[in-house]
Amino acid sequence: MVIRTEGLSFNFGDQQVVKSLALQVPEGSIYGFLGPNGAGKTTTIKLLLNLLQTQEGSIRIFDKDLRTNRISILSQIGSLIEQPAIYQHLSGRENLLNRALLLQVPIKRVDEMLALVQLTNAADKKAGQYSLGMKQRLGIALALLADPKLLILDEPTNGLDPNGIIEIRELLIKLVNQHNKTVFISSHLLGEIERMATHVGIINFGELLFQGSISELQALSKPLVCVETNNTVDAANLLTRNNFTVTDVTENYLYVPYTTKQQTSEINALLNNNGHAIYSIGKQQKDLEKLFLDITQKA
Numbered sequence: 001m002v003i004r005t006e007g008l009s010f011n012f013g014d015q016q017v018v019k020s021l022a023l024q025v026p027e028g029s030i031y032g033f034l035g036p037n038g039a040g041k042t043t044t045i046k047l048l049l050n051l052l053q054t055q056e057g058s059i060r061i062f063d064k065d066l067r068t069n070r071i072s073i074l075s076q077i078g079s080l081i082e083q084p085a086i087y088q089h090l091s092g093r094e095n096l097l098n099r100a101l102l103l104q105v106p107i108k109r110v111d112e113m114l115a116l117v118q119l120t121n122a123a124d125k126k127a128g129q130y131s132l133g134m135k136q137r138l139g140i141a142l143a144l145l146a147d148p149k150l151l152i153l154d155e156p157t158n159g160l161d162p163n164g165i166i167e168i169r170e171l172l173i174k175l176v177n178q179h180n181k182t183v184f185i186s187s188h189l190l191g192e193i194e195r196m197a198t199h200v201g202i203i204n205f206g207e208l209l210f211q212g213s214i215s216e217l218q219a220l221s222k223p224l225v226c227v228e229t230n231n232t233v234d235a236a237n238l239l240t241r242n243n244f245t246v247t248d249v250t251e252n253y254l255y256v257p258y259t260t261k262q263q264t265s266e267i268n269a270l271l272n273n274n275g276h277a278i279y280s281i282g283k284q285q286k287d288l289e290k291l292f293l294d295i296t297q298k299a
């Protein structure tokens, strides 16, 4: 594991905002750290970066304790929290050059990073004139200058338009697949990261409600038979009388937990034989966004 926390807790005054977190971030993963606003994501990230002092529990990064190996661990992490620290009056290239000199990184890394985040053409434009998406990419280039093994990004897609989100997504996938990085990225929108994340941790009120691979998360969303019919209430009653479980009825649709194809055809025949008009019938998987809401609203 690149990151492993145990019993990690943090209080602001008497408000406990992080509760006994046990994060496990595998090497080479894109770990989506998800939760609604105020869930405790930024606080957790600040603890991982030692910007806040751990009050309770432990943090191990690269298999070393953060408390006793702070400098060596942090030198291998690139991060982006809230707004990237960019000099608006300097160009993208000058921002990177400045940081490269400060970090004593070979100057050739500047052009490499510009190319990696696709800012070569805008390299000499003032960063203050960059779009939000370009600023985020410059922020990521700055975080990557010293070639860290782990990238920790706090809501980097916040406020970006769909194109900006796609650009960040493609960049992060490239970093993991071609440059052997591990990416820990927070977001309050599952939809923004479900197409890139390999692993997911869902937090609300400081508590980890789910952690696992994206396929484990998908497996939680159980399939349903969705029937579109003219009189859903009567149809639902008929199904119930015939020992089917109906989990939801709306004006146009009713839902039965899916078991087999045979069961779908039995539902179809029963409704048809009793004079119900079926406009559509089929297997439906709950989408991840709905699942995310279910998980975070249960807490």
Ligand SMILES: Nc1ncnc2c1ncn2[C@@H]1O[C@H](COP(=O)(O)OP(=O)(O)OP(=O)(O)O)[C@@H](O)[C@H]1O
Pocket (backbone or CB within 6 Å): 012, 017, 035, 036, 037, 038, 039, 040, 041, 042, 043, 044, 188
């Ligand atoms: N400096 C602070 N002092 C007191 N309370 C704080 C402080 N920073 C955060 N909090 C509180 O801690 C809780 C968690 O906040 P945090 O910023 O970690 O959540 P988040 O999941 O990152 O949310 P967002 O997506 O809105 O940034 C919130 O209730 C917030 O009000």
